[in-house]
Amino acid sequence: MDIPRIFTITESAHRIHNPFTPEKLATLGAALRQAPATRVLDLGSGSGEMLCTWARDHGIRGTGIDMSPLFTGQAKLRADELGVSDRVEFIHGDAADYVADEKAGVAACIGATWIGGGVAGTIELLAKSLCTGGLILIGEPYWRQRPPTEDVAKGCLAASISDYLALPLLLASFGDLGYDVVEMVLADQDGWDRYEAAKWLTMRRWLAANPDDDFAREVREQLNSEPVRYATYTREYLGWGVFALMKR
Template identity: 60%
Template structure:
């Protein structure tokens, strides 16, 4: 049970696997007013940077779950490096329920586990205490895509795959939640994230000329930079949204 190799290659040595800077991750932790002893369940926790650094900075504890065995190993190493009281498990986040309900339940940038926001919230609620907070990382349309070429260039199949920002916040309300905080990515956050992929892919290509995936990754690098600046950079937004049930 693991994720496709393409993701491992692209992410390479990145610690944050979303278009989110370390400064914004830290700012979000402060904005949420986390206190020592707060418990957090992080589904699709990646390399565990959010859980580990918030445990270091705010004294929280928690559990992270991810499908990528390599990333879980990195997350455990990061926790040991920082000396924090957090746990990481290798498994299917969509099937996970925490042994004890947490103060905060998060799914940052992976709402595919519930086939969208609504289904992911249902999964998260299984591990959330009454009155607790949800964190959802989700893309949205910054600008209305003018046609299918732009939609496809943003890795979507249909314009209806995403809402605009007002529509996304309204959708949270329709699901019975107040939006109590948000932290949005900007163009530089996207550049730093996407461009890091290009360098990781190029270094992998140079080091693995005979790998069966070489041609696929070569073709990706041929088109990814232009695709990003032509479509994603202007049209695709991303943010983390904090929600509390009404």
Template identity: 65%
Template sequence: MDLPRKFTIRESSHRIHNPFTSEKLAALGQALHLAPGTRALDLASGSGEMLCTWAHAHRIVGTGVDISTEFTARARARAAELGVTDQVDFIHGDASGYVADEPVDLAACIGATWIGNGVVGTIDLLRRSLRPSGMLLIGEPYWRHEPPDQDSIEACHATAREDYRLLPELIEQFGELGYDVVEMVLADQNSWDRYRAAQWLNIRRWLDRNVDDELAAELRADLSGEPVRYARYEREYLGWGVFALMGR
């Protein structure tokens, strides 16, 4: 049970595995007015940056669950670096079936709603760990503008326009599911640049060291085509944000 090696190569230098900068992550933590002792659960926690930095800045406690052995190890190292190993714990496991032993104040899935087969299933999964009047955090893509054709849709990692929603439609969906949107922090084109461009540098440096690896040809093709495709399509049409939700 692990992430494909290609993904960990692409994001080998990333602390945040989404188009979010450390400044935006900090701004989100501040906007939520997290009280010391807030108990959090982060499903698909990646390298643990959210839990670790919020434990350090706001003295929250919590658990992260992620399928990647490499990212889980990085999360534990980050906790040690920030001196919060007594506040946060990271579990290598399948987040898609994880429910906390005790209700939490904050349940999050930031950019990995595939663990619940989409927004609806992921909210239902998180809700099972959440105390009454607790808060959910969902990180999710949306269309910045209507994609004009199928090429644009597929270049944004979708198969159909319906795979994502426009921002107002996504907020409406949360309401239809019975939740108020009480805060949101959105990626911008600069944070997308930082996320995607860092992948290209990671790939290039890996290729220079691993010319005979079985993944070299595939990653070489990715690096040759992705920057133009990103600039033409993804940077223009695809948005991303983290939404804080509370049940009505």
């Protein structure tokens, strides 16, 4: 069980696998006003930066589930590095059907709503692990400005314009599902730069170290095209944020 190899190469040096800076992640952790020992479930936990830093800074206890053995291993090392391995655990597994044995005060899926077939299905899945009055966290893209054509949307790596909503419509959609939006922290272009541009150096160094790898051609093609594609499309049109929801 693993995610596609291109991600384990391009994001192997990332601690945060979304367009959030450490400062934005800290802002979100503080904004939620979490009591010490709050249990946090993170589906698609990546390299564990959210749970590890929140355990250090806010005393939460957490469980993260991720399909990547590389990222899960990195998360465990990060927990050891920050001295919080007694408060967080990371499980290599499929988060798409994971329901916690012990209800959580915060249930999160940050940037991986494909696990539930979209936002609505992911919220429904997270709710199964949430205690009464708890918070659901959803990390999701939105259109900063509507693409003028379907080709521009595809340049943002969306299948079509309909894949994402404008921010007001995204916020309204949570209400349509029966949830109040009680907090949000939005990525900025610096966060996007740190997420996307950091991949380019990782790819270049991987190519230097693995010139004969069967995957090298695909990595080289992506390195050739990604800087211009990103600057032309994603950076201009696509937003991203984390939204805190409570059941009405």
